Amino acid sequence: MDPQPENDPPAVISDRVIANGIVTPLILTIDGELRWTESGRRKSTVGKDILSFVVEGNKVRVKTLVERGAGICCKENAGDYTRKDFVFEPLSDESRKIWCDKLHQHLQSLGRPKKLLVFVNPFGGNKTARKIFIEEVKPLFEDANIQLEVQETKYQLHAKEMVRSIDVSRYDGIVCVSGDGILVEVVNGLLERPDWRTALKLPIGMIPAGSGNGMIKSLLHPVGLPCSAKSATISIIRGRTRSLDVATISQGTTKFFSVLMLAWGLVADIDIESEKFRWMGSARFDIYGLQRILCLRQYNGRILFVPAPGFESYGQPASYSVDKELPVSDKALGYQGPDTKLEDLEWREMKGPFVSVWLHNVPWGAENTLAAPNAKFSDGFLDLIVMKDSPKLALLSLMTKLNDGTHVQSPYASYLKVKAFVLEPGTRIDEPDKEGIIDSDGEVLARGKKSYKCDQKALMSYDKLQITVDQGLATLFSPE
């Protein structure tokens, strides 16, 4: 065994091996870094980025990830990893056995997932999820020795249906190669299980492969990682997790569990009605958005909210009486929302007309929309952005600021955090026989009279909705 320089992390094993045809000391540090000397220069793998190893005859092949340009110019390439193998030959059978034991112990100590259930939505976004999975995701998971059970979703709500009955103890996580839609299905399916409390501890991972990838963008962007399939996969392999607030939207006994957002007015109208311009790709939002601002709609209605500490000055004081709920015996066995005593809270209200009401759970609504720059994954609050009447030019400039989140600084936008929320949606000001659309997590929750495709079924009616937040209820794979 060879001595180590003084400031280096302690060695788990240090031994002479053959690497690239020459005998060199090789060290595995306690941080999971391999260090050796090549042509007189010290070389190393990045700490903790050994994916797996295999024995090939007398040699050991270590599969690692290397940050492109590491040590030369890191900023531009941050998070851009490439796969690289390091092959070495221990000098004896005994030494090879010790190396294998130590590498195995190191990998076991990292708490990485061993078995994942993977949903691939071949119809999400521009229909590239299958290709992304096969070319970018699967090879990395295989190199990390993670066992996969892959299920392509065959129809809407397929993922939700499956997670309602899977044996959660068989998996270390669920991965969605999709847009945000499958994530929402998975969370709703898990919450409908009688064992929801345990089921929600199963981490959910996202690989961006849809048109709305707001959740994974919210996870990767703050740590400087690109919103790519590769960085998302590496984050899952590393196995770190974080908790995520879940909002319960209820109308009578009907419930929907939201992890991203709820919109009514301008944002919902652009999101849903621009569907008819789907062929334009993401430009549909800008072009239809422009049209909606030029022919601006305003809606009657009222919102009630319980402000987070520090936001008590928004709106006017109000009282709220909660609708009677059915006795527990009449309810399904799944999660029923947080046990908050809503009557005891300090409610405030804002009255219409409204241009837009937007609630957000995480910062990014889509890859280019920083909807709620101060939103936190598990602060127990939703970020509320309210827009009332404003000059069209101001609204247009506000829409152009959505990509950097500065729209919330506009004097025409109110931006606050709320603990509970009630929406009482009303009719349009210009055409009072028409109502709007309520959109949650990209799905139409309610369609009012004479709204876009109003004869299609929606989960709830265009009426009062109540929203409460359960802090950190769900679990996500996260880069940090």
Ligand SMILES: Nc1ncnc2c1ncn2[C@@H]1O[C@H](COP(=O)(O)OP(=O)(O)OP(=O)(O)O)[C@@H](O)[C@H]1O
């Ligand atoms: N095989 C399928 N055929 C049709 N729809 C499906 C299929 N599998 C899943 N879906 C539905 O596709 C919807 C969108 O999924 P996803 O979130 O992956 O994509 P998205 O790109 O964010 O959404 P969209 O393409 O609708 O904008 C989900 O609501 C899901 O239920």
